Each structure stands twice: as structure tokens, then as C-alpha cells.
């Protein structure tokens with residue numbers, strides 16, 4: 551990964567929230583393209599296995615990349631015991647994810663996370679707590695996490711979430727459509743969800759841990775993008791297997807193929823189980839290698855994560871207190 555000058559305030563990516571981008575217009579279902587999509591599992595797994603071991607970001611520039619990662623977090627709470635108070639505290643963290651003294655020590659401007667992600671009932675307190683911050687509220691809808699409630703209710707849930715102020719809707723697809731190869735049903739479902747979202751951005755959660763094969767992941771990714779998904783997202787965080795590097799490689803290559811064919815950029819959101827700063831760096835590096843710099847901004851890349859921010863903060867603190875003179879300052883000079 552190209553090094554980012556760690557001292558330059560202007561070098562951090564500008565946070566572009568998705569509401570500033572036009573939605574993916576989608577296209578007709580191209581069944582030939584879907585059926586032609588393959589995934590060479592052993593080659594993908596071999597390549598994925600090499601990723602964590604590689605030194606993709608120079609040590610001197612890691613802090614700048616970690617700050618960039620923060621701007622791409624969908625700071626999430628999706629628990630049965632969520633309360634307005636918990637959501638308000640999360641939103642306060644979203645507004646100021648890094649302590650001011652740490653930012654000052656690094657010579658960095660204030661940043662925010664990419665979005666706050668909650669269940670439908672927590673949209674109102676989140677919208678209120680984020681008022682004026684420019685941080686969007688993302689809501690999980692359509693019977694999250696299983697997506698097995700009546701179809702009419704899933705669509706109504708989207709409508710209600712948008713009315714409550716969610717600017718982004720994370721929908722869950724019906725896994726059975728993928729497992730039975732019913733691409734038309736998946737496309738139709740996604741198309742209706744897309745329509746119900748209106749101006750809100752829609753992230754399609756594939757629940758890849760329940761799709762059986764990487765080839766299914768590739769095909770489902772394509773179908774959801776054809777039907778107008780603005781983002782494709784790996785997981786709800788509730789499956790037994792959530793975001794993985796092999797699945798990410800497959801989904802990123804589907805995004806690349808869709809962009810090459812249509813010219814439209816679809817975003818990527820790995821979610822579930824990403825809790826370490828070093829993993830965030832691997833994902834950023836992978837985005838850069840597979841899709842390029844344009845996908846390193848929050849309008850095209852998000853981490854769905856409830857605890858990643860805590861570890862990144864700890865690493866930044868070590869950076870400032872531990873390596874202050876020989877690391878950060880040296881690099882800045």
C-alpha cells in the first residue's frame with residue numbers, strides 16, 4: 551500500500567457520506583452472466599492465506615491508515631437489550647471516535663465514523679443524537695438477521711425505517727433463493743427492497759456463511775448489484791461464519807466486474823467478527839489492491855463492527871505515547 555504522509559492534515563480522506571452519491575440504478579437480470587460466474591476456491595483460499603502475513607502498510611504510516619479505517623466504520627449495536635441510552639452513548643462515540651489529545655498529538659483534524667448502525671426501534675434516538683453531525687443512521691431491516699418474516703412486512707419495515715430517518719438500509723436477502731439457484735426470485739426481491747428504500751442507500755447482506763459455496767457468493771453478489779444494491783455486505787454478524795478474506799476476495803472481484811461492465815461503483819462492507827486494528831489494515835490493503843484508491847472512502851467502504859473502534863483507539867494511543875519521538879514524530883519530520 552502506498553504510504554500516507556502521517557503528518558499532513560489534508561492527507562486524510564474526506565469523509566463522503568453515501569447520501570451525497572447517486573444510487574446504483576441497477577440493470578436487467580443477466581442470467582448468462584450470473585451463471586458464468588465462477589470461483590476457484592483453492593486459488594482464492596491460497597491467495598487469502600497470504601494476505602495477513604504481508605506487511606502492507608509501513609509502520610510509520612499505520613496510524614494514518616487506522617484513522618482512515620475509523621472513518622469507514624459503521625459503528626454498530628445490534629443487541630436484544632439495546633436501549634436509547636446505549637445508542638446515545640454510541641452516537642457520542644461516533645461523533646468523536648478519537649480523543650482530541652491523541653488527534654492533536656498526531657496533528658490530525660477531527661474525524662467521525664462512517665455511520666451508526668442500529669435496529670429499527672433505535673433509529674429515533676440515533677437520529678436525534680446525531681443531529682447536525684452529518685453522520686447517517688443505518689438500520690437493519692427486512693426481518694434481520696434471518697429475513698424470514700412475511701415479505702410484505704419486510705418491505706413495510708424498510709418503509710418505516712426510512713420514514714423514521716434512516717439514510718441507509720441494510721437488508722438481508724433470502725438465502726434459500728441462492729441455495730436453490732432461483733436468481734430471478736433473488737433479483738425480484740432485491741429490486742422491491744431497492745424501490746422501498748427510495749433515496750436511502752441500500753446495502754445487501756448476503757449472509758455468506760450460509761450460502762454454501764464461494765460460487766454462490768459470486769453469483770448472489772452479481773444479482774444484488776444488478777438489482778440496484780449500493781453496497782454488498784458479507785454478514786449480519788449473527789451467522790456462525792461471518793466476514794472472511796476468501797469471501798471478501800470473491801465479492802470484491804464481483805464489484806470489479808460489475809464496475810467494468812456498467813461503470814457503476816458498488817461499495818463493500820465486510821461485517822461480523824472484525825475487531826482488531828491489524829485486521830482493519832489487511833482489509834484496507836485488500837480494497838486498494840483489488841479495487842484501487844477510490845474504494846478507500848466511506849462512501850464505498852465500510853466495516854460493520856461493534857468493537858473494532860476500541861482496538862484501533864488502543865493502537866493509536868500506543869502510537870502516540872510509546873513511539874511518539876521515534877515513530878510518528880520522526881515520520882512527520
Ligand SMILES: O=C[C@H](O)COP(=O)(O)O
Nearest residue numbers: 787821822823854855856
Ligand atoms: O453489521 C455489523 C455486525 O453485526 C457487527 O458484528 P460484530 O459485533 O461482530 O462486530
